Amino acid sequence: MKAMGATNRVLRRMIMLQAFMVGAIGYGIGIGLASLFSFAIGSSGRLVPQIPPALLIGSAVAVLALCVFASAISLRRVIRLEPASVFKS
DSSP states (O other), X not given: OEETXXXXXXXXXXXXXXXXXXXXXXXXXXXXXXHHHHHHHHTTSSOOOOOOHHHHHXXXXXXXXXXXXXXXXXXXXXXHSOHHHHSOO
């Protein structure tokens, strides 16, 4: 079925790509800030926090699951949307 000139498959790909890109950017910013904070505290010499690899992998899996869940909700709404309703005021 076509919706607004795009097939459902194209819409699914667009929504999934957008969700995963936002998730990857957020994950990168979060891990980067956590690493910077850890480095800044560690350079004081008093406390040396470490970020274990299991935490990095676990948080990546959690972000991936949230992206899948959020995109599934969006996909359900977009696929059910009647194309003509977009142009109504």
